[in-house]
Amino acid sequence: MPRVSLPSQLQSYSGGLSRTEAPGDTVAAVLDALDARWPGIRFRVIDEQDRIRRHMRIYVGPDRVLDIARAVREDDEVLLFGALSGG
């Protein structure tokens, strides 16, 4: 199952967890799985047009994700970051 890394900004949803696992063969499916476990978390990261929010970053391994339809393998790690939102 894909591993998921969660930034501090999302740990109010995850009960403080920074690492977890979530099923899914795309980034979108992984996010859906996270949202099923922690309702509301997906919309804070992805807008209603399925775009990654401006100050969030998603990577699969070393590769930056620009489209949440991107495929995810069982042994991948999906990394979510809060990045550069200003002071």
Next chain:
Amino acid sequence: MSHAIQLLVGTRKGAWIYRSDASRRAWTVDGPHFLGAIVNHLVLDPRDGKTMLMAASTGHLGPTIFRSTDGGVTWAEAKRPPAFPKVGPQGAGGEPARAVDHSFWVEPGHASEPGVWWAGTSPPGLFVSRDGGETWDGVTGFNDNPKYWDWCPADGGTPDGALLNQIVIDPRDAAHMYIATSTGGVFESLDRGASWAPLNRNVEASFFPDPYPEFGQDAHYIALAPTDPDRLWQQNHCGIYRLDRPSDVWERIGKAMPEEIGDIGFTIVPHPRDADTAWVFPMDGTEVWPRVSPGGRPAVYRTRDAGASWERQDVGFPSEQGWFTVKRQAFCADANDPVGLYLGTTGGELWMSDDEGGAWRCIARHLPEIYSVVAAPL
């Protein structure tokens, strides 16, 4: 007779609740709530006196609504916050696919409709909840109006994004609503939001070749006179106005302001019982529009004759080097007698008057940039 007050303060970095004693002299502070969250509005439901809704986002995370049903002790997130429908990369007409950047204004519904709330967003959108703020739906009469992209052009708006910045409901008729926008001005609905018409006659928009268009104005703030809901006050980007219905022609009452002060500002506060009285907080709109207190001398101006004349109220404010900016939702009144007035500055100070503006005192300093101040009975 004076009653205890709570001030619900939204800031760029979280929310605070200040609670007074009955004299409004002693205040206690409760907060921060959601430290670091961008809180554009925090409102108590006057229908039950305990439900609060908070329009929040953060620098990183998308927008949401937090709800408390116990007066701000505990909070839960809305199950379905305001969001536009999902479309393709562009709408059917080639318009940009909209996504709510932030909710800006939350408004309790009419007294006859418990559980109904309204929200205004950036980009401009009108949303309604029928379950106390748990789930939200777009109001298609505005959001999908055939004129939407004329009223709310994609390239329009204020620095933090174009706004549907206010929702006002006629206390006599739940179906009669006004909204204010930063790109189209004021609109009126007589059918609970199903249809809308511009209401901007004689309101200046000095940034267009035609300075008096049907729509396109930047309506910073509108308010009904509580004891005469046919009277609307407006602090517009381009001046202070009053409208007495059924007329649809606004009168620029700001022309009676002292010339050296002008009538630029963000907000206007009506008196809770006297329909001829209102307060404004003027800001410098000269040259490059600094929008701070003119001359560095903060003052409120009050009219007691429906805008025919204005009087300066500055006792207690800095007499020099006071460069206050007070944003749209950051100036309000309570319903006490004498009326209490409260304003929050972008410099993080909370000021009050307990004698209808006669004298002012600072009751909190060192807060983050204040976005909204709402007074409610405690």
